Amino acid sequence: MKLYDADYAPSPRRVRIFMAEKGLTDVETIKFDLPKGDNLSDEFAAKNPLRKVPVLELDDGTCISEAAAIYRYLEESFPENPLLGTSAVDKAVIEMWDRRLEFAFLYPVFQSFQHGSGIFKDRMTPVPEWAGEARNIAAEFFDILEQRLAESTYVAGEQFSAADITAVVTLDFAKVIKLRPGEQHPNILRWYEQIKQRPSYSA
Amino acid sequence: MKLYDADYAPSPRRVRIFMAEKGLTDVETIKFDLPKGDNLSDEFAAKNPLRKVPVLELDDGTCISEAAAIYRYLEESFPENPLLGTSAVDKAVIEMWDRRLEFAFLYPVFQSFQHGSGIFKDRMTPVPEWAGEARNIAAEFFDILEQRLAESTYVAGEQFSAADITAVVTLDFAKVIKLRPGEQHPNILRWYEQIKQRPSYSA
Numbered sequence: 001m002k003l004y005d006a007d008y009a010p011s012p013r014r015v016r017i018f019m020a021e022k023g024l025t026d027v028e029t030i031k032f033d034l035p036k037g038d039n040l041s042d043e044f045a046a047k048n049p050l051r052k053v054p055v056l057e058l059d060d061g062t063c064i065s066e067a068a069a070i071y072r073y074l075e076e077s078f079p080e081n082p083l084l085g086t087s088a089v090d091k092a093v094i095e096m097w098d099r100r101l102e103f104a105f106l107y108p109v110f111q112s113f114q115h116g117s118g119i120f121k122d123r124m125t126p127v128p129e130w131a132g133e134a135r136n137i138a139a140e141f142f143d144i145l146e147q148r149l150a151e152s153t154y155v156a157g158e159q160f161s162a163a164d165i166t167a168v169v170t171l172d173f174a175k176v177i178k179l180r181p182g183e184q185h186p187n188i189l190r191w192y193e194q195i196k197q198r199p200s201y202s203a
Numbered sequence: 204m205k206l207y208d209a210d211y212a213p214s215p216r217r218v219r220i221f222m223a224e225k226g227l228t229d230v231e232t233i234k235f236d237l238p239k240g241d242n243l244s245d246e247f248a249a250k251n252p253l254r255k256v257p258v259l260e261l262d263d264g265t266c267i268s269e270a271a272a273i274y275r276y277l278e279e280s281f282p283e284n285p286l287l288g289t290s291a292v293d294k295a296v297i298e299m300w301d302r303r304l305e306f307a308f309l310y311p312v313f314q315s316f317q318h319g320s321g322i323f324k325d326r327m328t329p330v331p332e333w334a335g336e337a338r339n340i341a342a343e344f345f346d347i348l349e350q351r352l353a354e355s356t357y358v359a360g361e362q363f364s365a366a367d368i369t370a371v372v373t374l375d376f377a378k379v380i381k382l383r384p385g386e387q388h389p390n391i392l393r394w395y396e397q398i399k400q401r402p403s404y405s406a
Contacts, residue, residue, distance in 0.1 A: 050307060066299045068302055069296070072291075072294050072298045076290075076295070088279035091275050095272040096269045096272035099269040100253060103310070125339075129330045
């Protein structure tokens with residue numbers, strides 16, 4: 001299999017960390033330069049019509065895009081060190097936190113960055129007022145995450161999971177809109193220090 | 204188990220259709236009036252800090268929110284009539300389409316409705332310019348869906364799956380922003396007629 005990847009972008013990093021946690025360290029990788037538009041070719045659109053990375057291309061040519069769907073493929077194919085849970089409840093709770101993080105944290109951070117910076121204005125129409133509002137939505141999520149991490153060691157419970165990967169990648173990416181946890185978030189800071197000590201963090 | 208539900212809202216309907224497909228027809232349901240703000244109480248925030256329906260409350264009090272996480276719990280607990288796939292590839296492809304539908308179709312339709320109508324302006328700040336741009340993003344997805352359904356019977360392949368549920372619920376909900384498939388989308392229209400004939404459609 002082969003990973004279409006990019007530096008700086010949060011979703012490809014989610015997959016790289018997931019792979020590192022699974023011990024999948026020798027997957028062939030093709031790095032795209034997103035500002036240059038490597039992902040906008042028709043050839044790549046045949047792999048993902050949304051023209052986004054990451055895409056995992058299997059040996060038979062099947063292409064899986066969307067970080068969470070790549071998580072799923074890898075978890076099913078390499079079940080050791082489960083990151084998506086094993087019981088019905090654990091699987092659902094991890095998926096719940098992963099979606100909350102995507103919709104209420106990663107997506108608004110991303111929107112705020114794109115609409116506020118105009119970085120991709122060659123391929124979208126920035127709405128600066130929405131950048132500000134999206135930033136507020138992302139900032140509100142810090143309180144929800146703080147409250148959650150006051151109750152549990154990791155985001156989805158007592159075990160490290162894919163939800164921690166999505167959370168730490170978003171937290172790091174949120175630097176681009178100058179959104180950082182502070183003294184009012186002691187549990188996020190405690191968790192953050194723990195996650196940064198995992199070897200996969202540098203993936 | 205008990206479902207916190209609401210009329211008109213797309214995500215609760217996704218869960219109702221999923222349950223109907225699984226033959227789970229006698230689940231206790233609590234209907235919230237969202238414009239009235241039934242979902243904004245602190246009591247409900249203890250069940251879902253994002254104060255959104257649907258929430259599935261299990262008999263031990265565990266609360267699962269996010270439609271896709273409820274799908275996951277129900278699929279694992281009631282594996283007959285699988286809707287999330289059985290092989291690693293099928294599971295990943297269904298999840299990929301479900302996420303594409305959520306991020307590139309359901310979410311922009313929803314954003315366009317909320318920001319354009321001001322329906323929830325008591326609890327958010329509408330950005331009318333973003334409503335227009337989000338509508339454009341949703342409209343673009345019609346072409347991706349049309350192309351996909353020219354190649355396959357259902358959204359994620361030759362079997363009906365959870366991705367079809369997310370797609371049809373979004374298609375119906377898109378009426379609120381006057382976004383409909385047209386003659387240029389013959390495959391969407393063919394698929395739509397098929398889906399409407401399933402008994403679960405009325406859920």
